[in-house]
Amino acid sequence: MDLFGEDGIEGRILELEGLIKRYQDSYYNGEAEITDAEFDALWDELKSLNPSNPVFSRVGADNGSFAKVHHRMPMGSQEKAAEDGQFLKWASAHKYDEYLVEYKLDGASLELQYDSGVLVRAVTRGDGTIGDDITQNARKMGGVLPELFGRDGERIAFTGAVRGEVIMRHSVHDSLYADKANCRNAANGLMKRKDGSGSENLNLIVYDALATDGEGNPADNPFSDEVGKIEWLASCGFDVVHLEVLPDADSVIAYRARVSEMRSSLEFDIDGLVVKERRIDFEDARRTRPDRQIAFKFGLEEAVTVLRDVEWSESGSTYTPVGIFDGVQLNGTTVQRASLANPDTMRRLGVKIGSRVVVVKRGEIIPKIEGVVGSSDGCREIVFPSVCSSCGAPLVDAGTRLFCPNQGCPKRVLHRLQKWISVVDIRDFGDTLIRSLFRDGVVKSVSDIYSLSVEKLTPYFLDENSVGKKDSLGARKVFDSIQAHRKMSLPAFVAGFDIEGVGETVVGKLVDAGFPTLDSLLSASPDDFSAVHGFAEIMANAVVEGLSENRAEMESLVSSGTIEISGSLGAPLPLSGKSFCFTGELRSMKRAEAEALVKAAGGSCKSSVTKDLSYLVTNDKESGSSKNAKAAKYGVSVIDEDEFMSLVKPSC
Structure with a gap:
């Protein structure tokens, strides 16, 4: 039975068209109003109701602050799969001898146009055919090359286009743009500032190139396939996307699982993988939505929802705010509660009851509310508790925490x-x-x-x-x-x-x-x-x-x-000052027993890998887990169970 009825379906299609156009325009102008998941839900609903709708061939539209320029290479969007079954269905219709897999960078697309190896224009994605000329801003970005030189120092006489993604590194976001909901939104906004300020905090990572004759017509490329393309871009001096060559669809699924687990350790955001064949298919690339490659997306790590209430979790003397909101799916689980940290964080975010909030759950981190989307005008102020529920003493708002000062509470x-x-x-x-x-x-x-x-x-x-x-x-x-x-x-x-x-x-x-x-x-x-x-x-x-x-x-x-x-009066204990983190199963004991050994020897235990960690203990040193990846990033020593026992044995 049709839930809408014939007239209702037509009305819903028109409504979805309008919403998708609106959110596309806001996204490409760096002011995204909704998350990818919310947009994808609208897109999928329209596709189920009207598969041939013209909106599917529309990309986006930039604002009117910059000159308009035609692209030299197609800049369409991709088919997508969010689940293993969807990907396998696509793969069954696209049987390749091998599958090329690249990180799907979560930033803003940019085309660099070169004449005889000299950068002449940098053009945003726009509507897929025409974009904004932001050359002056792009020249300030890391990874944008004003001229192309080979490894021999000779200029490369390349005329055509290079496509990449403008990204913001996490360290830059955390130190300079923490008020923005995420790195992508911050990058989108900065790259289109009329005065160019902030563009120096962005970087370009490239993944595509196309030679032309200077008038937009295809010319002979300096590479023969997709692998050669990445190698050629790297030889020019570009920062290139990470590429893997895998033998079959099942290997792609396994690789996606490994990358999904370790991606929190990367310096920039990725939201999936791009899967394609080795052969360059120019005809397919000219389509608005190429068929012979697909975006295999990860489970969602952040979502936007509406804050409905705030509860105050009481632990000892401290009162910690916990946001209650409409349920959202994050990494395969439904989340309805997330930490608001402390009073200072709440004030910095400007959060209120009724605000649309960004909820994140990355890696092993407990869900937290990280930002507010749009205005909170008309929303209700959050009331802080003023007295201790146990002893009645007035609570102290120290900014970083709200607590009861009564030692006898x-x-x-x-x-x-x-x-x-x-x-x-x-x-x-x-x-x-x-x-x-x-x-x-x-x-x-x-x-x-x-x-x-x-x-x-x-x-x-x-x-x-x-x-x-x-x-x-x-x-x-x-x-x-x-x-x-x-x-x-x-x-x-x-x-x-x-x-x-x-x-x-x-x-x-x-x-x-x-x-x-x-x-x-x-x-x-x-x-x-x-x-x-x-x-x-x-x-x-x-x-x-x-x-x-x-x-x-x-x-x-x-x-x-x-x-x-x-150890306080004589020689220090053997593991004094050393910290340990355990991951995976141990053979000879339970993790709690191993942690007890560490503490007895004067060491300490952590639940996650940090820069000052002394040792990560695992029996699978080659694992692609997020803890192993962080240990490699921070230079933390990774030891197995036998090596661990050799450290604690003298103290046992």
Whole structure:
């Protein structure tokens, strides 16, 4: 049954035509109103209702700020596949001896026109036939060559066109244009500024070329196939797109999965792969939508949706804003919640209830709201909580966090107890037990944990079927586990006190920087910590304040002999100052056991690969995983399980 009815279908087709034209124009002018996923949904719907609609042969239109120039080579768009099944259907109709696969760059298309090896014009994609002449802006971009020279230093007498993608690197976006939703939008806007400002922050990566006779007619190319084309462009000095040659369609699917996993480690955005044959098909290339190549896109990493509410997640003393929005598909999962980080981030974004927001989920990162699309006029302001839900104390808005300042706040004390048990790794001490002990006033501080006896614990392990019993195996097990965790490293000891933003890695850096004992940490000033690499004034103050708040109990635990801090008085522990990240399965132990070995030896563990990581541990060093790729990018040592055990064995 037709959901629209005959008249309804015609009306919907007209509506879709108008929407697609509008969003195409905004996209090509650097002011994209919707995401690729939203645009693709409109496109697919129109294609299902009216496959021959003229809008499919339309590309886009640039603004009127620049002179209009005809392209020398076709600049149409591509067929696309977003799922394995769609790609295999295309591949079954396009059986090649081998498949050439290139990164699909997520930027803005640009054609460079050369006469006898000299750049004469740079033209945007426009409507696929005519674009804007932005030559003066393009000359400022990295990767745009004013003249073409071969490796022998001789000028190449090439007349024709070179096509590439204008991209913005992530580092540039993060440092200069973080207010833009993504790198592509920022690049689109900058390249079309009338004064050219900002174009120097863009780069061109090329992937196509076509020789002409100077009047737009085809001429003999200096290459014979698609592989030779990329090699020739590289020999001219261009930055070229990455190319792989694969034997069959299944290999393409496997390669796409590997690239999808590691693409977060690239310096620029890609949103899929371009799959084609080795032979250059000029007739197909002249089509508005070439048939013999396809864009095999990745699962979506970002989407635009409407913010409906903000909940405040309470963890210890900190209140963290979490956005609630209309569900969107990101990397194959439906997402309806994402972090808003802190009050300062919310104010910087200008987010309100009803705002259209950009939600991202890249690699292993938890979803977060990264930007606002369009105006938030008419939307409702977000109300911040003003008092602590547990103790009623006025909350403090410090910008980087919203928190309860009351050290005696029950919620804050309970969270510290939970944090201690987690960091020290008293595994048999479950969350239900600590909550019950705290509720009954039996445990109100870290020191109280070590005063627990089997007799005190036993009532919490008895039920109606064990009335009258005086012993409990569970109580004995918890008691023994507590006693086995009286010795620990200084980073673990301090991290267990739940100081905001101060984990084992942070304390480890201070230990390595010349604060190897508890006394030296407690005696330090904010200026002392600020002098340590990676510690700014805010962090230094937070550490000093946190240590001061917990000083009495810290000193009491150590002076009484309740806790022994290993390595703080004599030689440092074997892995002191070293950090480890694990990926994949281990053969001889569980990951938690390996992490416990690291901590016992004075090292620290991370869940992701960062620039200051010491070792990535994996039994598959050749994996194309995102962690392996980041380790290679940052120069982090990659070791296997045997090598790891050789490091920790002396400390075991």
